[in-house]
Structures are given as structure tokens and as C-alpha cells.
Amino acid sequence: xRDKQVRRRRAVxxxxxxxxxxxxxxxxxxxxNSPLHTVQRGIVEVLSPIQSGASKALKPxxxxxxxxxxxxxxxxxxxxxQKEVQALHSELAxxxxxxxENRQLTKQVGLDNSIGVDAYHPVAAYVIGRDPTLWYATxxxxxxSADGVRVEDPVIGDxxxxxxxxxxxxxxxxxxxxxxHSMAVAAQLQDRGGDTGVLVxxxxxxxxLLLQDLPRTAAxxxxxxxxxxxxxxxxxxxxxxxxxxxxxxSNANRDALANDGQVQVxxxxxxxxxxxxxxxTSPHAGGQRAQVx
Amino acid sequence: MTQSLKLPLRLIALAFVTVVxxxxxxxxxxxxxxxxxxxPLVVMSVGLLCGSMAGAIMGFGTGLFVDLVLVQTxxxxxxxxxxxxxxxxxxxxxxxxxxxxxxxxxxxxxxxFAGIGMALIQFLLGVDSPVSLLLxxxxxxxxLLNTLLSLPVYGLVRRVLRPVLPEDPHxxxxxxxxxxxxSPLQRPSERLGPVPRSTAR
Numbered sequence: 298x299r300d301k302q303v304r305r306r307r308a309v310x311x312x313x314x315x316x317x318x319x320x321x322x323x324x325x326x327x328x329x330n331s332p333l334h335t336v337q338r339g340i341v342e343v344l345s346p347i348q349s350g351a352s353k354a355l356k357p358x359x360x361x362x363x364x365x366x367x368x369x370x371x372x373x374x375x376x377x378x379q380k381e382v383q384a385l386h387s388e389l390a391x392x393x394x395x396x397x398e399n400r401q402l403t404k405q406v407g408l409d410n411s412i413g414v415d416a417y418h419p420v421a422a423y424v425i426g427r428d429p430t431l432w433y434a435t436x437x438x439x440x441x442s443a444d445g446v447r448v449e450d451p452v453i454g455d456x457x458x459x460x461x462x463x464x465x466x467x468x469x470x471x472x473x474x475x476x477x478h479s480m481a482v483a484a485q486l487q488d489r490g491g492d493t494g495v496l497v498x499x500x501x502x503x504x505x506l507l508l509q510d511l512p513r514t515a516a517x518x519x520x521x522x523x524x525x526x527x528x529x530x531x532x533x534x535x536x537x538x539x540x541x542x543x544x545x546x547s548n549a550n551r552d553a554l555a556n557d558g559q560v561q562v563x564x565x566x567x568x569x570x571x572x573x574x575x576x577x578t579s580p581h582a583g584g585q586r587a588q589v590x
Numbered sequence: 591m592t593q594s595l596k597l598p599l600r601l602i603a604l605a606f607v608t609v610v611x612x613x614x615x616x617x618x619x620x621x622x623x624x625x626x627x628x629x630p631l632v633v634m635s636v637g638l639l640c641g642s643m644a645g646a647i648m649g650f651g652t653g654l655f656v657d658l659v660l661v662q663t664x665x666x667x668x669x670x671x672x673x674x675x676x677x678x679x680x681x682x683x684x685x686x687x688x689x690x691x692x693x694x695x696x697x698x699x700x701x702x703f704a705g706i707g708m709a710l711i712q713f714l715l716g717v718d719s720p721v722s723l724l725l726x727x728x729x730x731x732x733x734l735l736n737t738l739l740s741l742p743v744y745g746l747v748r749r750v751l752r753p754v755l756p757e758d759p760h761x762x763x764x765x766x767x768x769x770x771x772x773s774p775l776q777r778p779s780e781r782l783g784p785v786p787r788s789t790a791r
Contacts, residue, residue, distance in 0.1 A: 306643055313650045313672050320654075321665030325715065333664060340658045344610075348659070351614040362619040426613035427625075428660050435660065437613070464661050471661045504623070504724075569620045 329464075338466045341437070345425065345469035349439045352425040356572075363570065384520075414453070417538055417577035420444050424571050425469070434477035434498075435463070438574060443467045445578045449536055454574035457542045457565030458482065458525060462576065470576070474568050475543065476504065483535050484508055484543055486515060486560075487522040496523065496543060496562065506544060506562040517549040517560045538580050596754040601636065601644065604750055605652045608632045609659055624728050626735045627701065628743060629656055629667075633675045634700040635740075635747035638693060639755060642679030649675030663715065670707040674700045697740020698733055705729045 324333050422444075426437035440446050442465045452459040452472045460480065464471035475482060476498045484496040486508065492515040499505035508523055523546065527539025548561040608628055617625045633652050637645025653668030678696050681687060706729070 309643055310646055310672070310676060313646055314669065317650065317653075317665040317669035317672065319665070321663060321669065324664040337658055337661060337664065341661060344659060348610060348614050351610050355611075355615045359615055359618050362621075366619070366621060424618070426659065427617040428662070437660075569623070570618075 338464065341464075341469055341471075342441075342466040345437070345439065345441075345466070348437065348469075349423070349425045352423065381520075414575065414577070416579075417451075418445070418579040419453075419575040420446060420578055421573060421575055422446075422470070423573050434460075434474040434568075436460075436472045436474065436571065436574075438470050438472055438576070439468070440576060441466050441468045441470045446470050446576050447578070451537045451541070451577045451580050452574050453541055453577065454571050455566045457544065458537065459566055459568065459571065459574050461536060472574065475506065475564060476568060482537060482543065483526045483528050484523050485526045485539075486511065486517055486546070487524060488516045488518070490516060492517070493526050493528075494558070499561065504564070504568075505547075506564060507559050508546070508562050509557070509559040511554065511558045511560065513555055513558055515554060515558075515560075517546055517554060519546050519549050521546045521549075523562050536580060538577065597640070597644070597751070597756075600751060600754055601640075601648050602651070604632065604636070604747065605648065605655055609652065609655045612656075613659055621735055622731050624731045624735065626739055627704070627732065628739070629653075630671065630674050630700040630704040631697050631736055631740050631743040632747055633671050634678045634696050635693065635744040636751070637675040637678035638682050638696060638744070639748055639751055640679065641683055642676050645675030645677075645679035646672050647675070649673070666708070666711050666715075670704050670711070673707075674704055691741075693740050693744035694737060697743070698737040700740075701733045701736040702729075705732060 320333075327333055420440050422438035422440035424436050425439045428435050438452075446462055446465055448462055448465055450462045452461060458475055460472045460474040460477070462470050463473040473480060475496070478498055480498060482496040484494060486492045486494070490512075492511050494508045494511040496506050496508050499507050508517075511517065523543045525537040525539055525541040525543060526535060527537055528535045542565050544562040544564040546560050547563040550560070553559055612628050616628055619625060629652055633645065633649045636648040640648075649671030650668045653666075653671035654664070656662070656667045656671075657664045678700070681692075681696070709725070709729075
């Protein structure tokens, strides 16, 4: 009797492990349109209304927990921001002069600078799910192909670039965040030369980005803004429209810049506390692009 | 509904509610930069309460559900959670631990196993993220956070499953103290029935 129980237990355990390994292998080798992926998208689609409902119903719980967490950080941030405000006041005067100059120059070269996010047909979406592990930097939103969302559409939120759509079902979509290991964004440093590079997540640090492939002579300084370049080269076009803020340079080490051509960047968006995002469903609607010579 | 169906149905409902709550609420609450993960704690609790088989099956099901809902590589989480459910079940079957802090230790072990196991599998699958001090720090903070949550989670799971558990460990132990370690059904005199007169001396 006992032997039979032991055999049955081992058989069940072996079966479960075998099924897991088979699923893992099959899924890993399959293309995104294969049956397993299709079934997965179908299940996400069925569950999305429940997730969306739970997310909205339990928002007060999240807010209360978030309030406690935020209060701890508020005092430190206040002191830091006061210093930044002082520095920004002095920069503002310089910037205002540059805006006037820029307007005049823009008119001269005939570029339409009035284009904003509205031109990219943004679709507002709520975050309904989030991956708790560090290994998949993804979020789920409550808008999908029925709302015009497509794979690779850029996603912005809280005043900066959040990521891009990686999976779409009719009423739900998965956003891969810019901190995911698979992401790389063509980005421009807002310095005098407008140096460009490729923004990638810092290896082993999911909250930090690296702007790589910068010219060794780039005049990068801490606090400088980093935005998307929106390049266009022949048929090849960037996924992201130009000028979307990504973050600020946090550490412009001269040695790192001279040796590796890279600086550290802090994302503008607090990716851990996103409640709502905007999906740019026509990212190439704008006519203005940085042309690669 | 038959008694034998009640436990699987409750386990399915428990897995469903846990995953939905985890994704919709808990994952979006950040404490010291990390979020708690209730799923390994629930699987561990089921293993401790229901045994190795139920724990392993619950682990497989919950892991598969997590992978499906989060659109991750299928099979990764289910493979890890099989062990997370199985080993607490084996501990219960072999040692029957009575200490009230066992779920605390098992919660920490389950979270550590799930975290380290996930890292190993990701490396094997070729994710370009070598081990760094920050990842190690975040893993440690997650383990601490989950350890704090393991007792309340275990209590909740026990409360949900107690009415349909064939043998609640706490109830069995209390009965053990009252009857000298055996249930009345297991006493030889009662199992064999009254002794025939012919053999009585």
C-alpha cells in the first residue's frame, strides 16, 4: 500500500516536471504567432476584464500603501528639489533666450514645430497588471487592438517614454518597459552638440539606463535631458517619435565617456508607480524627423 | 457536491484569486523598491497543509497561471513552484513540524528558492543580466518582505482550506494530546471489536 503511494507520488511529480519542461522548450522555440502564444493571448484576453476590475476596485488599497511608501521619500526629495529649483531658475533665463532664437531659426528652415503628442493619436490606457519579478520588465494595460493598438507602438506616461507594446490582444496589451534587457532606444543628449547614442538598460540594475555610443568629445553633464531622436534613414525609421523625454544624465563620468562613450541616465518616469499611460498609435504621423546624413 | 471535489475546487479558486490579486494590487505596491510576491507563499502554505502531491499540483497550476497571465515563457514559474509546493508537503509528511514559526521559515525558503531559481533559469535561457549587487539586494529585500507576510498568508490559506481538509495538522495534534497519540479509530481494542468470550480468560 505504502509502495503504491510512493510510486504514485513520484509518477505525478515526474509528470508535472516533464510537462513544465516540454512547455518551456516548446514555448521558447516557437514564433510569436504559434499555437501556444495564441492560447496565451486568448487567456489574457479572457482574464483582462477581471484584472481590470480588480485593479480599479482595489486602487484605494494601492494608494494607501503607496502613500506610506511615498512619505518616507518625500522629505529627502524636497531638499533635493529645492536645490534643483535654484539651479533651474538660473538656467531658465538662458533657455528663454534660446527658445526665441529657436523659433526664429525654425521659421527660417521651414520646419513645422507645432507638432505635439496629439498628432500621434494617443490612446489613454490604465495599468491593470504588473510583473513582480525583476526578470520581465512588463506591465499590462487595458487597451488592445480593438482600440487601434499595434505591436511596437511607443508608450509614454508621466511625461516621458515608458516602453513599447510587445503583445496585443483585442482588449489588452503588454508593454515592455525601457528598463527591459531587450530594449534599445535611439536617444539624443540635450547638450550643445545634440549628441546621439543608443539608450540601453544598465546591466544588473533595472532602474538605471546607459546612453552608449556617444562621441568621445560629447559635452555631457549631470542633469542634462535625454530625448528620443526619431531618426529616419532611407526605409529604416525609429519606432519612437522625436523629442520624447526619456530621462536625465545622472552621472557623466569623464573616464567612462572617454573610454566607453557612455553616460548613466535616470528614467524620467517612475516606472514602479504607473497608473495610466498613453499609447501612440500613429508614431510616424509627424513630418519632422532627425535625418541621418 | 462530494467531499472529494471540494478541496480541488477551493485550491483552484485560491490560485485564481491569488494570481489576480498579485498582479492587480500587490505587484504595484513597492516597499524599499521591491514588491512582495504572494504566489510562492500560497503554494508553500498549501503544501504544508495538504501534503506533497496537492502542493506540487497546486504549484504547477499556479505557476502556469502566472506565466499565462503575465505573458511570460510558459513552464518557467510552474517548474519552480512544483518544488515550492512539494518540499513543504514532504516536510509535513515526514516530520509533521508543530512549531508555529515553521511557515515563517518555509516562506523565506520558498521565496529564496523561487528567486534564485528564476535567476538561474533566466541565465540558462540567455537573458543578458549578470548577477549584480543590486539584484542580490532586491532578492534579499523580497525574501525579508515575504517572510514577514508568510504567517498571515499561511493563516488565511488555512482558514480557507480548513473546512475541506481531510486532516488539519493542528486538529490532529490536539487530538493526539488528548488520546495519547492515537485517534479512537486507531486503538487496537476498538479496531478489532469486542474480544470473543471463548478466548477470554
